[in-house]
Amino acid sequence: MKAAVLQGTKQMDVLDWKKPVPGPFEVVVKVKSCGICGTDQHIYHxxxxxxxxxxxxxxxxxxxxxxxxxxxxxxxxxxxxxxxIDPNIYCGTCKYCRNNQAHLCVNLQAVGVTRDGGMGEYCSAPESNCYQIPDEMSFEEAALVEPLGCVLHGFKKLQLNALSHVLIIGGGFIGQLFLQLVKHQNVKSITVIEPAEHKKELLERLGADEVVHLLNSSELEADVVIECVGRKESMELAVKSAAKGGQVLLFGVASPETVISVSPFEIFSKELSIKGSFINPYTHEEAISLIAKHVVDVQSLISHRFLLGELPETMADYPRLGVSKGILNH
Incomplete structure (x- = not known):
């Protein structure tokens, strides 16, 4: 089979690769669609x-x-x-798996991370990680179940009500998913910070009451702040923008070297709750249902489509291409 193989930092080539053979508890899937995630870019670099x-x-x-x-x-x-396919494979025996925190598994394995994934024509996965999809669901939608599942895990950490003012920092693909979930909670208002002017119309269609284009606004204040960028300045803004008693969800994936500056006194005096969110423990089935019922739209959020032979150049030029959400179709 053909596969786009990462051979080292910033080194990817399309090669003839060994087609997987299923283990006793596994299946082999002919990959139809594969999303290109920001995490793939992190790994590539x-x-x-x-x-x-x-x-x-x-x-x-x-x-x-x-x-x-x-x-x-x-x-x-x-x-x-x-x-x-839910990519995350848990050991089931470590203290986190046994304490209903499987996503923190110390022996975590993942399709497309620790074992070959969807940037090849075929992929193997445990049967338990495969979820059947409705006939009317496209393979592109089905590939984007995983990021929605991750968003769902973070979303469930928040307490929202009809009086909540919500601020979403980052109007890219992840911010767009959060926006749709928050909109269905009938909160009081939703503001999105997104510097790209061309996304304003889409964000308003998805439910934003206001789209702000500058990260340095000091006038924003929200009961719930969801950070979807993963940069130092956006994470610091998330804490500063939280109102008294506010909730801050740091969802964006920062590089391991990123360090932010926050005021402990501000956290203390405003009694803030600051939370992180890691992967998608057992949210895959619910994410499939939300897409199937058209509660969350993922199809129209795809900005770029690629073929396998284009991947090495695509991964090298990803930021320059201006991709909001890219997908590989085999």
């Missing part, structure tokens, strides 16, 4: 993903396709089934 990455490896942890082979003890899937 030499940073860790949800776990440490050891090239050569086929990236791609947002993926969907059709089952073409099943392992000897697989019972719930058969060839021809259309599936979306």
């Amino acid at each position: 030499g940073h860790p993903g949800s776990a440490d990455v050891h090239p050569p490896i086929v990236l791609g942890h947002e993926l969907a396709g059709e089952v073409v082979e099943v392992g000897s003890v697989v019972s719930g899937l058969q060839t021809g089934d259309r599936v979306s």
Whole structure:
């Protein structure tokens, strides 16, 4: 099979690669669509993903396709089934797995991170990580179930009501998903900070009451602040913008070297709650339902589509291309 193989930092090539063989509890999926995540860019530039990455490896942890082979003890899937894959594989035996915190598993493995993923024509995954999708759901939508699942995990950490003023920092793909979930809570107002002028119309269509273009605004104040960028200045702004008793969700993935400056007195005197959010523990099925019921739109958020042969150049030029959400179609 053909696969885009990460061979080292900023080194990706399309190569002939060994087609996977399913283990007893696994299936092989012919990949139809694979999302290109910001985390893939982090890995491409030499940073860790949800776990440490050891090239050569086929990236791609947002993926969907059709089952073409099943392992000897697989019972719930058969060839021809259309599936979306939750990439995260938990050990089930560490203290976090046994304490209902599987996403913090000390032995975490992940399709497209620690084992070959969706940037190849075929991919293997445990049966337990595969979720069947409705016939009417496109493979592109099914590939984007994973990021919505991650957003759902963070969203559930927040307490929202009809009086909540919500600020979302970052109007890219992740911010757009949060925006749709928050809108369905009937909060009092939603403001999005997004410097790209061309996104204003889309953000308003998705539910933003106001779109602000500058990160340095000191007048913003919100009961709930959701940071979706992962940069020093945006994370510091998230804390500063929180009202008394406010909640701050730091969702954007910063580089490991990023350090922010916050005032402990401000956290104390405003009694702020600051939370992080890591991956998507068992939210995949709910995310599929939200897309299938058109509660969350992901299809129209895709800004760029690529073919396998374009990936090395695409990954090298990703920021310059202005991609909001890119997807690979096999």
